[in-house]
Amino acid sequence: MMKYLIFLVILICSQQSVAQQNDSLFISNIYKEALSNGECYDHLRILCKEVGHRIAGSAAADSAILWGISTLKRYNLDSVYTMPVEVPHWVRGSKEVGYYTYSNNKVELEIVALGGSVGSERAITANVIEVKSIAELRLLDSAMVAGKIVFFNKAMDPMLINTGAAYGGAYDIRSQGPSEAAKKGAVGCLIRSLTLADDKYAHTGATNYDDNVRKIPAAALSSVDSRELSRLLKENPRLQFTLHLTCQNFPRKIQANVIGEIRGSEFPEKVIVVGGHLDSWDVGEGAHDDGTGVTQSIEVLRILLALGYKPRHTIRAVLYMNEEFGNDGGKTYARVVAEKNEEHIAAIESDGGGLTPLGFNVQGDEKDLLQLREWGKLLEPYQLYSFRQGWSGVDIGPLKTDSNVLYGLSVDSQRYFDFHHSNNDIFENVNKREHILGAAAMTALIYMIDQK
Amino acid sequence: MMKYLIFLVILICSQQSVAQQNDSLFISNIYKEALSNGECYDHLRILCKEVGHRIAGSAAADSAILWGISTLKRYNLDSVYTMPVEVPHWVRGSKEVGYYTYSNNKVELEIVALGGSVGSERAITANVIEVKSIAELRLLDSAMVAGKIVFFNKAMDPMLINTGAAYGGAYDIRSQGPSEAAKKGAVGCLIRSLTLADDKYAHTGATNYDDNVRKIPAAALSSVDSRELSRLLKENPRLQFTLHLTCQNFPRKIQANVIGEIRGSEFPEKVIVVGGHLDSWDVGEGAHDDGTGVTQSIEVLRILLALGYKPRHTIRAVLYMNEEFGNDGGKTYARVVAEKNEEHIAAIESDGGGLTPLGFNVQGDEKDLLQLREWGKLLEPYQLYSFRQGWSGVDIGPLKTDSNVLYGLSVDSQRYFDFHHSNNDIFENVNKREHILGAAAMTALIYMIDQK
Numbered sequence: 001m002m003k004y005l006i007f008l009v010i011l012i013c014s015q016q017s018v019a020q021q022n023d024s025l026f027i028s029n030i031y032k033e034a035l036s037n038g039e040c041y042d043h044l045r046i047l048c049k050e051v052g053h054r055i056a057g058s059a060a061a062d063s064a065i066l067w068g069i070s071t072l073k074r075y076n077l078d079s080v081y082t083m084p085v086e087v088p089h090w091v092r093g094s095k096e097v098g099y100y101t102y103s104n105n106k107v108e109l110e111i112v113a114l115g116g117s118v119g120s121e122r123a124i125t126a127n128v129i130e131v132k133s134i135a136e137l138r139l140l141d142s143a144m145v146a147g148k149i150v151f152f153n154k155a156m157d158p159m160l161i162n163t164g165a166a167y168g169g170a171y172d173i174r175s176q177g178p179s180e181a182a183k184k185g186a187v188g189c190l191i192r193s194l195t196l197a198d199d200k201y202a203h204t205g206a207t208n209y210d211d212n213v214r215k216i217p218a219a220a221l222s223s224v225d226s227r228e229l230s231r232l233l234k235e236n237p238r239l240q241f242t243l244h245l246t247c248q249n250f251p252r253k254i255q256a257n258v259i260g261e262i263r264g265s266e267f268p269e270k271v272i273v274v275g276g277h278l279d280s281w282d283v284g285e286g287a288h289d290d291g292t293g294v295t296q297s298i299e300v301l302r303i304l305l306a307l308g309y310k311p312r313h314t315i316r317a318v319l320y321m322n323e324e325f326g327n328d329g330g331k332t333y334a335r336v337v338a339e340k341n342e343e344h345i346a347a348i349e350s351d352g353g354g355l356t357p358l359g360f361n362v363q364g365d366e367k368d369l370l371q372l373r374e375w376g377k378l379l380e381p382y383q384l385y386s387f388r389q390g391w392s393g394v395d396i397g398p399l400k401t402d403s404n405v406l407y408g409l410s411v412d413s414q415r416y417f418d419f420h421h422s423n424n425d426i427f428e429n430v431n432k433r434e435h436i437l438g439a440a441a442m443t444a445l446i447y448m449i450d451q452k
Numbered sequence: 453m454m455k456y457l458i459f460l461v462i463l464i465c466s467q468q469s470v471a472q473q474n475d476s477l478f479i480s481n482i483y484k485e486a487l488s489n490g491e492c493y494d495h496l497r498i499l500c501k502e503v504g505h506r507i508a509g510s511a512a513a514d515s516a517i518l519w520g521i522s523t524l525k526r527y528n529l530d531s532v533y534t535m536p537v538e539v540p541h542w543v544r545g546s547k548e549v550g551y552y553t554y555s556n557n558k559v560e561l562e563i564v565a566l567g568g569s570v571g572s573e574r575a576i577t578a579n580v581i582e583v584k585s586i587a588e589l590r591l592l593d594s595a596m597v598a599g600k601i602v603f604f605n606k607a608m609d610p611m612l613i614n615t616g617a618a619y620g621g622a623y624d625i626r627s628q629g630p631s632e633a634a635k636k637g638a639v640g641c642l643i644r645s646l647t648l649a650d651d652k653y654a655h656t657g658a659t660n661y662d663d664n665v666r667k668i669p670a671a672a673l674s675s676v677d678s679r680e681l682s683r684l685l686k687e688n689p690r691l692q693f694t695l696h697l698t699c700q701n702f703p704r705k706i707q708a709n710v711i712g713e714i715r716g717s718e719f720p721e722k723v724i725v726v727g728g729h730l731d732s733w734d735v736g737e738g739a740h741d742d743g744t745g746v747t748q749s750i751e752v753l754r755i756l757l758a759l760g761y762k763p764r765h766t767i768r769a770v771l772y773m774n775e776e777f778g779n780d781g782g783k784t785y786a787r788v789v790a791e792k793n794e795e796h797i798a799a800i801e802s803d804g805g806g807l808t809p810l811g812f813n814v815q816g817d818e819k820d821l822l823q824l825r826e827w828g829k830l831l832e833p834y835q836l837y838s839f840r841q842g843w844s845g846v847d848i849g850p851l852k853t854d855s856n857v858l859y860g861l862s863v864d865s866q867r868y869f870d871f872h873h874s875n876n877d878i879f880e881n882v883n884k885r886e887h888i889l890g891a892a893a894m895t896a897l898i899y900m901i902d903q904k
Contacts, residue, residue, distance in 0.1 A: 035610040158487040161835050161889075196885060356808070356864050358835075383613050383810075385837045412808050412864060414885040433610075433648060433866040 023378055023451065026307075027444045031382060033303050034440035040299035041432045043071055044292060044354070048285035048427035055115075055282040056322035057089030061255055064278050068258035068294070068319045075302050078263040082256035085332045087322040089253050090116055092282055093246030096219055097123060098190075100229065102236040111219040112202040112422075113245045114174060114191070115281060115325055118215045123244035124149070124188050130233050134172055134180050146185030149241050152177045153192045153230050155223070156417065163196060163413040164352065164391070167420075170194055178218035179210035188243045189218040192226035194417065200224050201422040204281050206325050217245045257329050260301060261316040270313045272449055274300050274348045274442055277323035277330075277395055284425035288416065291427075292354025292435050294319050296409075299439035300446060311450045313345060320395040323351070327394050334398035346449045348407045348442055349393025353419070354435035355411040359386030360445060363406035372407070375448045384441055386410050407445060409438055475830055475903065478759075479896045483834060485755050486892035492751035493884045495523055496744060496806070500737035500879035507567075507734040508774035509541030513707055516730050520710035520746070520771045527754050530715040534708035537784045539774040541705050542568055544734055545698030548671055549575060550642075552681065554688040563671040564654040564874075565697045566626060566643070567733060567777055570667040575696035576601070576640050582685050586624055586632050598637030601693050604629045605644045605682050607675070608869065615648060615865040616804065616843070619872075622646055630670035631662035640695045641670040644678035646869065652676050653874040656733050658777050669697045709781050712753060713768040722765045724901055726752050726800045726894055729775035729782075729847055736877035740868060743879075744806025744887050746771050748861075751891035752898060763902045765797065772847040775803070779846050786850035798901045800859045800894055801845025805871070806887035807863040811838030812897060815858035824859070827900045836893055838862050859897060861890055 051067050054060040065082065072080040098111035129144065130151045131137045137150060152173035156166040171194065178189040193203035200222045209215045221229065232239055258278060264270060276293020280286020297317040304311065320329030337344060348360075359379070362372045369389050376387040392408035400406055411434075419425040503519050506512040517534065524532040550563035581596065582603045583589045589602060604625035608618040623646065630641040645655035652674045661667045673681065684691055710730060716722060728745020732738020749769040756763065772781030789796060800812075811831070814824045821841050828839040844858035852858055863886075871877040 031613075032611055158885075159484055161483075161833070163885075198884070356866050381613070383838075386835075414808050414889065415883045418883065431867045431870065432650070433615075437613075437866065 020378070023448065026447060027378055029307055030303055030443045030447065031440045033306050034299065034436050034443070037306065038299065038436040038439065039302060040295040040439050041435055043295040043298060044287065044430060044435065045427055047291045047295065048287050053280050053282050053284055053286050054278070056087040056255060056279040056325060056328070057250070057253055058282065061279055061321065065256050065258055065321065068278055071298055072258065072260035072317070075305055077260045077301060080260045082258055083333065083336060084254050085257055085321045085328050086252050087255050087328050088325055089250040090325065091248050091250065093119060093248060097242065097244040098219060100232070100239055100241045102232060102239040109221060109225050110200060110202050111221055112204045112283060113247050114178065114207040114218040114220060115204055116207050116209065117178070117218045117245055117247050119245045119247040120217045120243065123242050124217065125240050125242040126187050128233060128239060128241045130230055134176060137180055137184065140184065142184045145181070148186055149188040149190060149243065150177070150181035150186040151190045151229065153226050155192060156194060156196050158196055163417050166196065167194055167417060174205050174220070175208045178207050178216055179213045182213045182216045186216060188216050190241070191218070191220050193220045193222055195223055195420070197418040198223055201424045203421045204283055205421045217243055219243060219245060255321045257321050257333055258319040259316060260298070261314055262301060262304065262311055264313040265310045266312040268314050269343060271316050271342055271344045272313050272346045272446055273316045273318055273344055273396070274446060275318035275320055275395055276350050278319040279322045279324055281324055281421045283421065284419070284423045285427055287425050287427045287430050288353035288419045289421065289425055290323070290351045292430055292438065293350035296350050296354070296435065296439035296442060300443045303439070303443045309447070313450050315446060315450065323394050330395035331398050337399065344399055344404050346405050346407065347392070347396040347399045348409070348445060349396045350409040350438055350442060351393045351395065352409060352411045352413060353416040354430045354438055355413065355416060356434045357384060357438045357441040358410045358412055359384045361388055361390035361392060361408040361410050363390070363392040363400060368405045375445065378448070379441065379444060382437070382441065409442055411438065472830070475900065478899060479830055481759055482755055482895045482899065483892045485758050486751065486888050486895070489758065490751065490888040490891065491754060492747040492891050493887055495747040495750060496739065496882060496887065497879055499743045499747065500739050505732050505734050505736055505738050506730070508539040508707060508731040508777060508780070509702070509705055510734065513731055513773065517708050517710055517773065520730055523750055524710065524712035524769070527757055529712045529753060532712045534710055535785065535788060536706050536708055537773045537780050538704050539707050539780050540777055541702040542777065543700050543702060545571060545700060549694065549696040550671060552684070552691055552693045554684060554691040561673060561677050562652060562654050563673055564656045564735060565699050566630065566659040566670045566672060567656055568659050568661065569630070569670045569697055569699050571697045571699040572669045572695065575694050576669065577692050577694040578639050580642070580685060580691060580693045582682055586628060589632055589636065592636065594636045597633070600638055601640040601642060601695065602629070602633035602636070602638040603642045603681065605678050607644060608646060608648050610648055615869050618648065619646055619869060626657050626672070627660045630659050630668055631665045634665045634668045638668060640668050642693070643670070643672050645672045645674055645874070647675055647872070649870040650675055653876045655873045656735055657873045669695055671695060671697060707773045709773050709785055710771040711768060712750070713766055714753060714756065714763055716765040717762045718764040720766050721795060723768055723794060723796045724765050724798045724898055725768045725770055725796055725848070726898060727770035727772055727847055728802050730771040731774045731776055733776055733873045735873065736871070736875045737879055739877050739879045739882050740805035740871045741873065741877055742775070742803045744882055744890065745802035748802050748806070748887065748891035748894060752895045755891070755895045761899070765902050767898060767902065775846050782847035783850050789851065796851055796856050798857050798859065799844070799848040799851045800861070800897060801848045802861040802890055802894060803845045803847065804861065804863045804865060805868040806882045806890055807865065807868060808886045809836060809890045809893040810862045810864055811836045813840055813842035813844060813860040813862050815842070815844040815852060820857045827897065830900070831893065831896060834889070834893065861894055863890060
């Protein structure tokens with residue numbers, strides 16, 4: 001009996017080890033295919049250079065949808081289709097005007113309206129009151145703020161090695177700052193751009209007005225201009241700032257998520273979804289945010305097909321429309337999934353930029369983390385080492401249930417906020433290998449989920 | 453007795469734990485100082501933009517020496533001095549001419565002479581024979597090669613995640629290719645640039661002629677031009693290539709390593725040395741190779757001084773002159789150390805680019821690796837995780853003895869060879885945070901070595 005048991009243990013162990021060797025070999029083939037024949041960087045170039053930036057609601061976003069369909073249709077997928085999504089339609093208008101005057105000097109600045117900002121019928125000229133945070137503003141008497149432009153000069157914390165955490169720590173000045181300023185009677189709002197770089201790029205991004213407060217125009221200044229304005233305000237507290245935005249909101253309209261899939265051979269009704277968002281802000285080219293995630297997701301399908309892999313579960317790439325300004329794409333997708341009673345066993349997102357991958361974050365329980373770490377051992381040869389519980393992605397967030405697991409591609413974030421939501425987010429700032437390695441990592445994870 | 457022993461164990465453990473907490477706190481202060489007040493990126497800008505590229509033997513290298521002295525003298529070091537180093541003096545000459553002609557087409561290329569190449573009295577025009585490797589060339593009959601230009605079209609292996617290994621695997625075509633071609637009677641040599649990028653930059657670097665063989669002119673083509681030349685050679689085997697280099701060797705001359713140090717408070721005779729190389733190739737700006745290593749090394753001293761740290765051992769930054777073409781700086785430094793009977797307990801080098809640090813390689817025994825991994829635990833909060841036995845650096849290599857340990861800063865290498873030895877190696881391609889994080893990591897390691 002004992003002999004039999006020992007034999008059984010050896011048998012199981014050796015089968016496990018054979019399975020692991022097979023997995024290692026397949027993952028190695030994934031990387032070989034990605035690094036030798038990768039197509040995602042070429043796709044990214046076309047998305048960035050021919051479609052360009054593509055805010056939800058815009059004609060460029062329509063072009064991006066058509067680009068998504070035709071790009072997915074290049075491959076031998078089982079289906080490529082769209083899912084209608086209602087999106088906002090906000091238009092920046094003509095080039096923002098922002099300048100300050102003091103003594104006899106007039107200094108024009110490159111400013112950028114925050115996404116969703118109202119316009120001003122005519123140029124607003126007012127004194128500026130600088131605060132470092134919303135908390136500091138709340139302590140001020142309304143009389144000190146009324147009629148002025150509030151300038152939130154809060155920097156991202158350079159000490160945080162994970163720059164996403166630094167963004168999270170300063171993000172409130174953009175999302176809530178304008179309404180908080182309006183509560184005190186301000187007529188306009190300026191924020192220091194959410195970036196760690198010391199440069200002249202202004203960074204936009206959504207602001208979320210409180211519906212119970214007057215909506216005031218809001219724009220971002222570059223980090224360099226913010227420092228200079230702050231310095232001048234100390235010398236010239238009566239300095240005047242002129243702000244003129246011509247942004248407009250139009251009625252919501254219908255655009256679409258773009259979807260491509262390979263049907264599962266064993267469990268076609270169970271879905272593993274991978275994606276990024278197709279929309280971008282209306283500056284730069286939406287390269288890192290999130291052209292890279294979109295093209296990596298398409299590349300996952302391409303690699304699996306190129307290797308002749310027949311997935312057991314359905315593998316679906318979703319290019320979500322409108323992550324940036326209300327997450328309509330992700331919410332709509334999750335709603336449709338629930339309506340159709342589709343089972344999603346896992347969702348993966350890449351929305352941290354096409355930078356060197358470090359590993360994956362998992363949104364799940366302790367057991368899911370342990371499973372990810374087990375898989376992670378097979379990814380060590382590819383310099384992936386970071387497997388933690390944490391943030392997955394905005395688009396896939398609404399998909400979370402008790403029975404599925406969400407994963408976010410974790411990347412080296414040091415440069416990300418140099419580009420994010422600015423004219424600096426262009427194709428040339430994406431490195432081909434870094435981009436491809438992200439796609440390969442996601443493909444490897446999906447393979448392991450599919451094999452489980 | 454037992455009670456006493458238990459008490460002793462608890463006492464030791466708690467002291468260790470207090471020491472660890474102190475170390476954690478000090479390392480946190482190192483990062484805070486680096487990320488809040490870092491000066492190395494400004495120094496790098498001046499080195500790149502005001503001195504520019506600075507090949508050993510050149511007037512620019514003289515300027516770099518003066519820059520090094522004056523930059524180190526900004527800080528309150530115990531001494532700043534130079535150490536004479538004899539270096540080669542090779543001059544590229546006028547812009548290289550390279551073009552091919554076939555049918556009635558003439559196509560001019562951006563080529564770059566390999567470092568150390570001889571010139572050609574007049575332009576050489578010859579047929580081209582393409583080989584993929586030195587091994588393939590050796591199999592050819594001399595009659596097939598004589599009178600021709602040998603074109604080594606060997607790509608770096610994209611599958612190697614550590615791109616330094618890919619460089620190591622293709623490096624022989626540059627170092628030995630020209631002499632191997634000459635052995636077969638070739639009149640000139642072209643190589644595909646050592647890069648993983650698909651672009652039009654040509655990458656130089658040292659070639660090492662075999663003194664027993666005729667020296668023939670040698671240059672590099674970009675990866676894109678190499679692919680195109682290869683394609684055309686299949687269609688037009690009689691295609692002719694014209695190559696004209698005007699490189700010249702001049703007598704060796706004396707330049708210098710630049711050294712700054714903080715004397716140790718307990719063991720001034722024991723030295724921990726940190727460095728990078730001051731020279732660069734004579735293209736681009738020598739930003740990643742190795743302006744970043746040089747400025748990070750200076751930053752290590754600055755951070756320790758700014759924190760009021762009194763090192764137990766002498767901490768010395770060495771800016772080595774001429775790593776690129778014979779390692780004279782490193783060899784001279786090691787020789788002087790031996791002559792003076794100075795004890796060096798550790799040497800650290802940064803020469804892999806100012807990219808996101810991953811950890812350190814250690815050139816030492818198993819015990820040294822275990823010690824590094826122990827220290828590494830304190831560096832995990834800074835996303836450092838790679839602690840392995842391996843390559844440290846060219847400059848410090850000659851310092852190795854049985855009793856000391858060498859460390860190389862290990863960085864994310866995906867982009868490095870896009871820049872390396874080309875006109876693309878400029879300041880703008882260095883990210884401030886990535887650069888600073890390398891300096892902070894080196895400072896933390898030196899602190900731990902000093903405290904041991």
